Amino acid sequence: MAIRERLSGNEAVSxxxxxxxxxxxxxxxxTPSTEIPQFISQYVANGQIDTIFVPVESEHSAMxxxxxxxxxxxxxxxxxSSCGLALxxxxxxxxxxxxxxxxxxxxxxxxxGPININNDHSDSxxxxxxxxxxxxxxxxxxxxxxxxxxxxxxxxxxxxxxxxACQDGFITSHAVDNITLLEDEKxxxxxxxxxxxxxxxxxxxxxxxGPYDTVHYYMEHKKQQAxxxxxxxxxxxxxxxEYEELTGRKYGFIxxxxxxxxxxxxxxxxxxxxxxxxxxxxxxxQGVKAGLIKVRVYRPFPGEEIAAAxxxxxxxxxxxxxxxxxxxxxxxxxxxxASMFGVCNNVKAINFVYGLGGxxxxxxxxxxxxxxxxxxxxxxxxxxxYQYLGVRE
Amino acid sequence: xxxxxxxxxxxxxxxxxxxxxxGDIYGSGNSHFFNTGEWRTATPVFVPENCKQCxxxxxxxxxxxxxxxxxxxxxxxxxxxxxCGICFKVCPFKAITFNKD
Numbered sequence: 001m002a003i004r005e006r007l008s009g010n011e012a013v014s015x016x017x018x019x020x021x022x023x024x025x026x027x028x029x030x031t032p033s034t035e036i037p038q039f040i041s042q043y044v045a046n047g048q049i050d051t052i053f054v055p056v057e058s059e060h061s062a063m064x065x066x067x068x069x070x071x072x073x074x075x076x077x078x079x080x081s082s083c084g085l086a087l088x089x090x091x092x093x094x095x096x097x098x099x100x101x102x103x104x105x106x107x108x109x110x111x112x113g114p115i116n117i118n119n120d121h122s123d124s125x126x127x128x129x130x131x132x133x134x135x136x137x138x139x140x141x142x143x144x145x146x147x148x149x150x151x152x153x154x155x156x157x158x159x160x161x162x163x164x165a166c167q168d169g170f171i172t173s174h175a176v177d178n179i180t181l182l183e184d185e186k187x188x189x190x191x192x193x194x195x196x197x198x199x200x201x202x203x204x205x206x207x208x209x210g211p212y213d214t215v216h217y218y219m220e221h222k223k224q225q226a227x228x229x230x231x232x233x234x235x236x237x238x239x240x241x242e243y244e245e246l247t248g249r250k251y252g253f254i255x256x257x258x259x260x261x262x263x264x265x266x267x268x269x270x271x272x273x274x275x276x277x278x279x280x281x282x283x284x285x286q287g288v289k290a291g292l293i294k295v296r297v298y299r300p301f302p303g304e305e306i307a308a309a310x311x312x313x314x315x316x317x318x319x320x321x322x323x324x325x326x327x328x329x330x331x332x333x334x335x336x337x338a339s340m341f342g343v344c345n346n347v348k349a350i351n352f353v354y355g356l357g358g359x360x361x362x363x364x365x366x367x368x369x370x371x372x373x374x375x376x377x378x379x380x381x382x383x384x385x386y387q388y389l390g391v392r393e
Numbered sequence: 394x395x396x397x398x399x400x401x402x403x404x405x406x407x408x409x410x411x412x413x414x415x416g417d418i419y420g421s422g423n424s425h426f427f428n429t430g431e432w433r434t435a436t437p438v439f440v441p442e443n444c445k446q447c448x449x450x451x452x453x454x455x456x457x458x459x460x461x462x463x464x465x466x467x468x469x470x471x472x473x474x475x476x477c478g479i480c481f482k483v484c485p486f487k488a489i490t491f492n493k494d
Contacts, residue, residue: 099415160414198417206421213416220409221416227409 002247003181009137009172012144012179013079013105013165014039018049019187020151022103023074023194026054026065030084031117032169033107037079059084063091063102070100071209073199075151078102081169082109085123089130095162096131096225098210101154102162104132105147108270108321109169110357118358119169121269125322125331131225133163133232134299138255138273140177142296143167145249148182151191152239158231168271170358182247190246229300236297253302255294258284259309262291264373267306267336268319269295272354272361276319279366290370295332303339310340315348315373320386321355329353329386348376351386365390398426425473429456433476435493439468444488450480 007015014036017025027037043049054069056062062078070076080088085106095102111122124134133153137143143165150163167173182190198207213221233253240251257277259265264283268276273294283290293309295302310316318337320330328334333351340347352369355361369389376383399420403412413419444466451459451466458474460467481491 097415098417198419205419208418208421209415211416211418216405217412217416220407220412223409224412224414 003183005179005181006176007140007144007179008035008174008176009140009143009167010035010107010174011039012140012177012181013147013167014043015181016144016147016187017051017077018043019182019184020075020148020191021049021188022051022077024052024054024066024069024076025078026056026062026069026076027078028056028059028062028080028084030059030081032109032173033079033081033084033105035173036105036107059087060091063088063095066102067091067095067098067100067210070095070102071098071199072201073194073196075194076100076102077104079105079107081107082111082117082123085127086111089127092127092130092132092162094210097221099160099225099228100162101151101160103147103150103154104162104164106164106166107169107173108166114357116357117169119171119271119321120356120358121166121321122323122356124164124166125324127164128299128331131161131229132299133159133161133229133236133297135163135165135297136269136295137165137167137172138271138294139172140167140175141179141249142251143172144179144181145243145247145251146296148187148191149236149239149243149251151194152242153232153235155194155196156231156235156239157197159228159235161225161228161232166270171271180247186246190243233300233302236300251296253295253297253305254309255296256309257292257294259291259293261289263289263314264370264377265291265293265310265313265316266319266366266369267293267295267310267316267332269298269332270321272319272321272366275361275363276366279363279370282363283367283370288370288374298332301335301339303335306336307339307343310344310347313347314377315350316340316344317369317373318349318351319369319389320351320353323353323356327385333386348373348381348383350376350383352389353386354389359390361390398423400426425457428472429475430458430470430472433471433474433494435476435478435491436471437469437474437476437478437481438490438492439466440488440490443486445486447485449483449485450489453479453483455479
């Protein structure tokens with residue numbers, strides 16, 4: 001029997017960590033992810049897990065220690081947010097190129113500056129090209145489920161990539177949700193033992209990890225990473241299917257909400273999808289054929305799936321909780337529009353930047369974005385550039 | 394140097410799928426198989442008639458380009474000599490010359 005509980009997102013991930021009982025966790029506290037290393041330290045002190053907790057002196061060290069530990073053959077995790085993730089930057093790329101399936105709980109928070117502790121996606125969106133798989137949760141339940149699945153995805157022999165399991169800081173990480181948990185033994189059986197094919201602490205086989213690449217090798221190793229990221233698509237679905245058999249909860253790359261006959265669509269990531277679903281319901285009640293696509297897996301990017309889902313809509317609002325200062329929109333806007341090219345030729349698209357630095361996103365804000373879609377369809381305007389939603393003008 | 398080269402099937406013409414994941418190197422002691430001599434722009438030359446076999450040159454070589462057999466140094470291993478000139482600098486007996494290539 002599954003366990004009915006009420007937990008915050010941070011508590012849910014920590015609960016999952018206790019169940020997985022990973023070998024090593026190097027971490028440095030930063031709001032709003034701090035609770036995770038705090039809870040794990042308590043589990044260790046209580047003797048509930050035998051994870052080696054390494055209280056490192058910075059996030060650069062946290063990722064460096066994670067790389068060393070995972071290369072040694074230990075299942076390794078860490079958690080961070082915002083500037084902590086930024087301080088890991090250099091080593092994020094090394095973890096990916098060394099093909100080390102570290103699992104990082106990213107509790108999304110705005111990146112300085114100006115300094116701000118609240119939620120947006122500027123931290124993990126900035127790391128989108130680092131070679132990590134990125135999975136985003138809408139609520140604590142998804143944070144828990146995504147986290148458990150991350151090990152199986154990253155550690156799969158066809159993938160061998162690090163995984164960032166993301167959830168929205170405070171909104172998801174600190175708000176308490178109803179949640180259904182698995183029994184400890186079921187999680188342990190699902191995740192299994194970590195048995196890497198090669199590791200540094202194997203006395204029978206010498207190994208060097210992360211050597212210098214001359215011009216003759218660098219590009220081939222990048223291609224290997226690209227292939228691994230492509231392979232991850234099948235593995236993510238296979239793992240989700242197995243997880244569904246265990247829990248009854250179904251996961252894919254995207255979640256489609258009322259998209260079957262939708263004329264106006266929204267593409268969004270994270271907790272705001274919950275708000276947007278309410279907005280869709282209200283619009284539907286008013287006779288507007290609104291629908292929603294929640295992007296759960298952002299890397300690898302499910303471009304084909306999103307484009308196929310948008311093919312028959314009149315207009316789409318692509319919602320970015322991160323600036324990219326490209327002057328043409330945010331990162332999700334760029335990826336979705338690139339995926340639509342040649343497939344959704346008659347679909348108008350507006351890219352909105354919203355919710356930066358914890359700016360509240362209400363049902364009315366979402367409805368306002370849908371209103372702008374109706375307007376461009378009515379006037380047959382061609383939207384250019386991108387817009388800020390919920391900014392004082 | 395009789396070690397087996399576990400990486401012998403990997404070379405500069407190998408396709409990406411034939412390389413180890415992330416460029417991992419299997420086995421140990423295989424830097425010998427990586428020839429760095431082509432980096433050289435100046436070459437030390439051994440002058441055996443001036444050499445007193447003091448072996449001062451051997452430990453200062455940053456690579457393994459001065460082979461020692463039975464306590465005596467031999468000619469340079471040009472596959473690995475990068476031409477840094479340190480051996481030339483430490484030799485007190487003019488037993489090494491150093492010339493631009």
